Amino acid sequence: xxxxxxxxxxKKILTNRxxxxxxxxxxxxxxxxxxxxxxxxxxxxxxxxxILKNYxxxxxxSVTGSVIQVxxxxxxxxxxxHRNVVYYKxxxxxxxxxxxxxxxxxxxxxSYRINASKIQSVSTFDYKFLxxxxxxxxxxxxxxxxxxxxxxxxxxxxxxxx
Amino acid sequence: MxxxxxxxxxxxxxxxxxxxxxxxxxxxxxxxVITGALIPDIFKIVIILxxxxxxxxxxxxILHIPTGSVIVAGMLSLFFPERKKAFLFLGLGVxxxxxxxxxxEHVSGGMYLFFPxxxxxxxxxxxxxxxxxxxxxxxxxxxxxxxxxxxxxxxRAIIPHD
Numbered sequence: 001x002x003x004x005x006x007x008x009x010x011k012k013i014l015t016n017r018x019x020x021x022x023x024x025x026x027x028x029x030x031x032x033x034x035x036x037x038x039x040x041x042x043x044x045x046x047x048x049x050x051i052l053k054n055y056x057x058x059x060x061x062s063v064t065g066s067v068i069q070v071x072x073x074x075x076x077x078x079x080x081x082h083r084n085v086v087y088y089k090x091x092x093x094x095x096x097x098x099x100x101x102x103x104x105x106x107x108x109x110x111s112y113r114i115n116a117s118k119i120q121s122v123s124t125f126d127y128k129f130l131x132x133x134x135x136x137x138x139x140x141x142x143x144x145x146x147x148x149x150x151x152x153x154x155x156x157x158x159x160x161x162x
Numbered sequence: 163m164x165x166x167x168x169x170x171x172x173x174x175x176x177x178x179x180x181x182x183x184x185x186x187x188x189x190x191x192x193x194x195v196i197t198g199a200l201i202p203d204i205f206k207i208v209i210i211l212x213x214x215x216x217x218x219x220x221x222x223x224i225l226h227i228p229t230g231s232v233i234v235a236g237m238l239s240l241f242f243p244e245r246k247k248a249f250l251f252l253g254l255g256v257x258x259x260x261x262x263x264x265x266x267e268h269v270s271g272g273m274y275l276f277f278p279x280x281x282x283x284x285x286x287x288x289x290x291x292x293x294x295x296x297x298x299x300x301x302x303x304x305x306x307x308x309x310x311x312x313x314x315x316x317x318r319a320i321i322p323h324d
Contacts, residue, residue, distance in 0.1 A: 002263040017240050028224065028233045031278060035227070036220035042281035044270045049220075062270040082217045118269045126292035133297070134166035141170055141196055148190040151241075158242050159188055 046103065048079045048086055061108045063088060067100045077102055092116035101122035164262050164296055165202065171300045173258045175263035178307050182314055193240070193253050198255020202231045202263070227277045231256045265289055
């Protein structure tokens, strides 16, 4: 009888919505912590975070950032990691413009100079257009979602309308 | 990421096609699938945090990894009346998101599809995030499915079955 009562109580706790929610949240936080603590060791090429910790001169690196100035055969790229702003001088013949979002793969030299072997850039217009159409799509989605589902704060649950 | 138009449209198209065979893929449940398709991009909250001077990218990156997204889907499903069904619909949406994101090209790396089991990075290098041809193709296919769907519904109304 006592065993049955214990079993029912444990089952009740385990199937409790709040218990499952916070359990999953805890797993998510732990996984997030594990990821942030280890991902730098598994990167294909060092990024800005690794470069700031241990400057790997002569190694191939992969960095991302915004173009802030363009010169002949080079451009200035800015990236940041935890408020540490880095300015890379990237040597490449690929055409980029100020404001472009750029991914660079190349060999890191002294004083944050990179000889690029591969570059991918997204123009300011393309990036802003992507954000704008995504925002509009989100508004349309929310409009339709509200037509079919409404959140019941008393039950803490979505209620189907149609 | 492909833009949210593509994510939403692909999820909707898939659900509309499945609705020809399965009644569960109605409008209300389609909206749950679309919600799932947007879950990994909750990660974009880091952009807002960066505006107020907080760089939490390392910690929030887990949301844009399949394991993290599935956990969030599990948490969200707790707020729907039929939890198991909601979880499956949200999971389907998450799956469409990663299929689309895997097609993106980066200069290095890719997505940690099997984190935390292994740190292998995957990318198919088919398109770039700013390529709106993908969006146009997705919209075109969705338009065709919409027209076919209307015809199917019309025929079903004339000749009801099961």
